[in-house]
Amino acid sequence: MDEALDTKxxxxxxxxxxxxxxxxxxxxxxxxxxxxxxxxxxxGICHSYTPDGRCISLLKILLTNYCLFDCAYCINRRSSNxxxxxxxxxxxVSLTIGFYKRNYIEGLFLSSGIIRxxxxxxxxxxxxxxxxxxxxxxxxxxxxxxxxEANPWLIEQAGLFADRLSINLELPLQKSLEDLAPEKNTAxxxxxxxxxxxxxxxxxxxxxxxxxxxxxTQLIIGADTATDDxxxxxxxxxxxxxxxxxxxxxxxSPIPEASRFLPAKSPPLxxxxxxxxxxxxxxxxxxxVPEITEGGDASMLDLDIDPKLAWALKHRALFPVDxxxxxxxxxxxxxxxxxxxVDKILAARRHMRLRLDDIARLTSGLKRLRPFxxxxxxxxxxxxxxxxxxxxxxxxxxxxxxxx
Amino acid sequence: MNTAVTLAAGADQDGFRLAVRRLxxxxxxxxxxxxxxxxxxxxxxxxxxxxxxPVMLPRALAAMITxxxxxxxxxxxxxxxxxxxxxxxxxxELLANPADALVRRLEMMRKAIRRDLHKMHAFVRFRETIGPxxxxxxxxxxxxxxxxxxxxxxxxxxxxxxxxxxxLTPVGSxxxxxxxxxxxxxxxxxxxPADDAFEAGWCSYYESIFNPARLNxxxxxxxxxxxxxxxxxxxxxxxxxxRGAPERLRDMVAREATTPIHRDPALAVAAMxxxxxxxxxxxxxxxxxxxxxxxxxxxxxxxxxPIGAAIMLVGEQPGDAEDNAGRPFVGPAGQMLxxxxxxxxxxxxxxxxxxxxxxxxxxxxxxxxxHASPTTSEVKHYRWWLMQELGFVQPKLVVALGATALxxxxxxxxxxxxxxxxxxxxxxxxxxxxxxAYLLRLPDPATQQTAYTxxxxxxxxxxxLASAC
Ligand code: SF4
Numbered sequence: 001m002d003e004a005l006d007t008k009x010x011x012x013x014x015x016x017x018x019x020x021x022x023x024x025x026x027x028x029x030x031x032x033x034x035x036x037x038x039x040x041x042x043x044g045i046c047h048s049y050t051p052d053g054r055c056i057s058l059l060k061i062l063l064t065n066y067c068l069f070d071c072a073y074c075i076n077r078r079s080s081n082x083x084x085x086x087x088x089x090x091x092x093v094s095l096t097i098g099f100y101k102r103n104y105i106e107g108l109f110l111s112s113g114i115i116r117x118x119x120x121x122x123x124x125x126x127x128x129x130x131x132x133x134x135x136x137x138x139x140x141x142x143x144x145x146x147x148x149e150a151n152p153w154l155i156e157q158a159g160l161f162a163d164r165l166s167i168n169l170e171l172p173l174q175k176s177l178e179d180l181a182p183e184k185n186t187a188x189x190x191x192x193x194x195x196x197x198x199x200x201x202x203x204x205x206x207x208x209x210x211x212x213x214x215x216x217t218q219l220i221i222g223a224d225t226a227t228d229d230x231x232x233x234x235x236x237x238x239x240x241x242x243x244x245x246x247x248x249x250x251x252x253s254p255i256p257e258a259s260r261f262l263p264a265k266s267p268p269l270x271x272x273x274x275x276x277x278x279x280x281x282x283x284x285x286x287x288x289v290p291e292i293t294e295g296g297d298a299s300m301l302d303l304d305i306d307p308k309l310a311w312a313l314k315h316r317a318l319f320p321v322d323x324x325x326x327x328x329x330x331x332x333x334x335x336x337x338x339x340x341x342v343d344k345i346l347a348a349r350r351h352m353r354l355r356l357d358d359i360a361r362l363t364s365g366l367k368r369l370r371p372f373x374x375x376x377x378x379x380x381x382x383x384x385x386x387x388x389x390x391x392x393x394x395x396x397x398x399x400x401x402x403x404x
Numbered sequence: 405m406n407t408a409v410t411l412a413a414g415a416d417q418d419g420f421r422l423a424v425r426r427l428x429x430x431x432x433x434x435x436x437x438x439x440x441x442x443x444x445x446x447x448x449x450x451x452x453x454x455x456x457x458p459v460m461l462p463r464a465l466a467a468m469i470t471x472x473x474x475x476x477x478x479x480x481x482x483x484x485x486x487x488x489x490x491x492x493x494x495x496x497e498l499l500a501n502p503a504d505a506l507v508r509r510l511e512m513m514r515k516a517i518r519r520d521l522h523k524m525h526a527f528v529r530f531r532e533t534i535g536p537x538x539x540x541x542x543x544x545x546x547x548x549x550x551x552x553x554x555x556x557x558x559x560x561x562x563x564x565x566x567x568x569x570x571x572l573t574p575v576g577s578x579x580x581x582x583x584x585x586x587x588x589x590x591x592x593x594x595x596x597p598a599d600d601a602f603e604a605g606w607c608s609y610y611e612s613i614f615n616p617a618r619l620n621x622x623x624x625x626x627x628x629x630x631x632x633x634x635x636x637x638x639x640x641x642x643x644x645x646x647r648g649a650p651e652r653l654r655d656m657v658a659r660e661a662t663t664p665i666h667r668d669p670a671l672a673v674a675a676m677x678x679x680x681x682x683x684x685x686x687x688x689x690x691x692x693x694x695x696x697x698x699x700x701x702x703x704x705x706x707x708x709x710p711i712g713a714a715i716m717l718v719g720e721q722p723g724d725a726e727d728n729a730g731r732p733f734v735g736p737a738g739q740m741l742x743x744x745x746x747x748x749x750x751x752x753x754x755x756x757x758x759x760x761x762x763x764x765x766x767x768x769x770x771x772x773x774x775h776a777s778p779t780t781s782e783v784k785h786y787r788w789w790l791m792q793e794l795g796f797v798q799p800k801l802v803v804a805l806g807a808t809a810l811x812x813x814x815x816x817x818x819x820x821x822x823x824x825x826x827x828x829x830x831x832x833x834x835x836x837x838x839x840x841a842y843l844l845r846l847p848d849p850a851t852q853q854t855a856y857t858x859x860x861x862x863x864x865x866x867x868x869l870a871s872a873c
C-alpha cells in the first residue's frame with residue numbers, strides 16, 4: 001500500500017472512530033459464489049479489539065471527511081480545522097477486498113461527510129457497495145450510513161446492495177439538533193427512517209434483498225441536556241415506530257478541534273454503559289421506560305448500580321422470588337439473572353427442585369442474587385430489608401476516569 | 405477386567421464412535437473402560453475388535469459429542485461415554501438438565517470449543533505471496549487451544565472459496581486450492597511469508613480507529629487474551645497505544661476550543677436545493693443512469709410526449725419489445741392501445757405516455773423473456789420518479805392503466821375495478837381503467853370485444869374530462 005493511501009486511511013479511519021455502531025450481525029447466512037469472495041455468519045465476528053475494548057468487525061471509514069455541514073459535535077464539521085482527505089470509490093473497494101482476503105474484517109462500514117450535495121455523496125457511497133457486489137462478487141457485510149437529506153431513490157438503491165442501512169439521529173431533542181446541527185432536521189431524519197422501515201418490511205415479505213439486516217441509529221450522550229428518560233423514551237419509540245434493530249449510544253467524546261459549544265471533559269462512559277443495560281431491559285426483559293427510570297433519580301439512571309438492581313431495590317416487597325415456582329417474567333426481573341440463566345432454570349426445574357448450589361452452576365452472579373431468591377435451602381427474609389443492601393451490592397466502577 | 409480403548413491423537417471422531425458402538429454392544433459400563441491415545445503408552449486391559457451394530461443417538465447428544473471430542477482434556481472420551489451410558493440406562497432426559505454436574509462439565513467443554521472455534525475464525529491472519537505460476541496464495545499460522553483445525557475448515561472454505569490458501573498450526577494444517585480441501589499434519593511457522601502488502605495498512609487502521617478517550621484494556625484482554633497477541637500483527641502496537649493514551653487525551657482536552665468560523669448554513673442549504681432535478685430532461689438523465697431496481701432490464705424506458713399534455717397515460721412497466729426499442733407502448737399491448745386511442749379520438753402524439761416502473765422485469769425461459777409482475781415494494785421504489793415526472797408534465801388528467809399504475813399513483817394497493825372511473829390523486833385529476841395487456845390476455849374473442857369496447861368508452865370519458873378541466 002503506498003504512502004498516500006496510508007495517510008488517507010489514517011485520516012479517514014480516525015474521523016470515523018466516533019461512531020459506535022460497528023456490529024456485523026443480523027441478516028441471514030450467506031456465502032459467495034464460485035468466483036466471488038466472502039460470507040456472512042448471521043451473528044458477526046470481532047476480528048480484533050483495540051485498547052478501548054471495542055471490537056473491530058468492519059473496516060469503518062469515511063469516504064471523505066470534507067463536509068458542507070456544521071454539526072458542532074462532529075470533528076468533520078465545516079468549521080473545524082482538522083486534516084481532510086478523500087478516497088476514490090476504487091480505493092475503498094481495494095482496501096475492503098485487500099483487508100477481507102487477509103481475514104482482518106467481516107466487511108465494510110462506510111460513512112461520509114457531505115460533499116457537493118447529499119445526493120452526490122449518497123450516490124458515491126452506493127457506487128462503492130455496488131462495485132463490491134457486482135464486480136467482485138463480494139458477499140461480506142456492508143453497512144452504509146445513509147444520508148437522510150439525499151433523495152429517496154438513492155436510499156432505495158443503497159438498500160439493494162447493503163446489509164444494513166442506518167441514519168444517525170444523534171440528538172434526541174429537536175431543540176438540540178437545531179442548536180448544534182443547524183442543517184439537520186429531525187423530521188427529515190424520521191421520514192427517511194420511515195421509508196426504510198416500509199421497504200425493509202415489504203422486501204422481507206417478498207423475499208427480495210433490501211437491507212436484510214435492518215436499520216440502526218446512534219444517539220450521542222452527554223453533548224446536550226437530554227436526560228436518560230428522554231434518551232430511553234426516544235429509543236423505545238424508535239424500536240416501536242421504525243422497527244430499528246439497534247440503537248447505539250455513544251458517550252460524547254472530546255474531539256480535537258472541539259467546538260466552543262460543547263463540554264470538554266472525559267466521555268460519560270458509565271452513563272453510556274447504564275443506557276446500554278437499560279436498552280436491554282427494554283428489548284428483552286419486558287421493562288417499560290417509566291419502570292427503568294423509576295430506579296434512578298430526577299430522570300437519570302443510577303450510575304453506581306445497574307438499572308435492574310435499581311428497580312428491584314425500589315420494589316423490595318416483590319422479593320424474594322421463589323426460583324422453583326416463579327413465572328418467567330418474574331425471574332427476568334431478578335437482579336443478576338440474565339435471559340439465558342432464566343431459561344436454564346426453567347429447563348432444570350422440570351427435573352429437580354433447585355438448591356443454591358444448582359443456581360451457582362447455572363449463573364455466575366450468585367452473590368448479587370442471594371438477597372432476592374428463595375431456593376430449597378435458602379430463604380433470605382432479612383437480607384432484603386437491610387438498609388445497606390444497595391451499598392453492599394455496588395460493584396467497583398468499570399473504569400476509573402482518566403482525570404481522577 | 406478393564407477394557408482398554410486406544411484412539412488416534414487429536415479429535416478422533418470416527419474412532420470414538422466405533423468404540424462406543426463396540427462398548428455398548430458388549431454392555432461394558434463406563435467404570436470398566438480405560439481410554440487412551442497411542443502416545444499414552446500401554447494400557448492395561450483387554451481390547452475390543454470387530455464390527456458392532458449402529459447405535460441411534462438423540463440429536464442433542466450428537467451435538468454434544470462432536471465438539472467435545474475436539475477438546476484437549478484427556479478425560480473427554482471417558483466423560484462422553486459416561487453421559488451416553490447414563491442416558492441409555494434410565495436417564496434419557498439427562499442432557500436437558502443443565503444443573504447436573506456431568507452435563508455442566510461437558511457443557512463447559514463444549515463452550516470452550518465454541519470459543520476456540522470462534523477465536524480461530526476471528527484471529528487467523530493471512531499473508532499473501534505469489535506462487536511460481538504467478539497466482540496469489542494466502543498463508544496463515546495459528547495456534548488453537550484445542551483440536552479444532554478440521555472443524556474450522558468449512559468456515560474458511562466457504563468464505564475464501566476463490567482463493568488458494570493454507571492454514572498451518574502445530575496440530576494440523578488445511579490446504580485449499582479453490583476446489584479441494586486437503587488436511588495435513590502439523591505445520592511450522594517457517595512457511596509463513598515474511599511480510600504482506602496490506603499489513604502495514606491494517607496496522608495504520610488499527611492505530612487510527614482507537615479512541616484514547618475510552619481506554620479500557622480490561623475489556624480488550626477479556627476478548628483478545630495475551631496468548632493470541634504474538635500471531636496478530638496489530639497487537640505489536642498495543643503497548644505504545646496504551647502508554648500514550650492519557651497524554652493524547654489531556655492534549656485533546658487542553659487544546660483550546662477553536663472559535664467556529666462562520667456558522668452559516670447557507671452553503672449546505674443551497675447544495676441541498678440544487679440537488680433535485682430541475683427539468684424533465686434532468687430527471688430522465690438520473691433515471692437512465694440508475695441501475696435497475698428490478699431484476700432484468702437492459703435499459704430504462706423513459707416517458708414520451710410533450711410537457712403540458714392534456715392527458716398523461718401511466719402503464720405498468722415496459723415489456724420485451726419496449727426494452728429492445730427503448731420506447732414505451734410499442735409492443736402488442738401498445739398496438740392495442742394505439743387502436744383504442746384512435747377510436748376514442750385521442751392523438752397519441754400530443755399525449756404523454758409513461759410507465760409506473762421504468763425497467764422491464766422478466767424471467768428468462770429458454771430464449772424467451774417472460775414478463776414478471778413488479779412487487780408492491782418495487783413499484784414503490786419507482787414511485788418517487790413517477791411523482792417527479794408528473795410534476796414536470798403537469799397534465800390536465802392522469803390516467804392509470806391497470807392496478808400497478810393505480811398503486812404507483814396512490815402509494816397504496818387498491819382494487820382496480822372498484823376504483824374504475826374518475827378519481828383524484830392527491831388533488832391531481834385522474835382516471836382509472838384497465839391495462840391494454842389485460843385485454844390481450846382474455847381467452848375468448850367475445851369477452852375480449854366487450855372489454856375492448858368498455859376500454860374505449862373509458863378513454864372517451866377521460867378525454868371529455870381532460871378537455872373540461
Ligand atoms: S453532516 Fe455528518 S460529517 Fe458533516 S458535520 Fe454533520 S455529523 Fe459531521
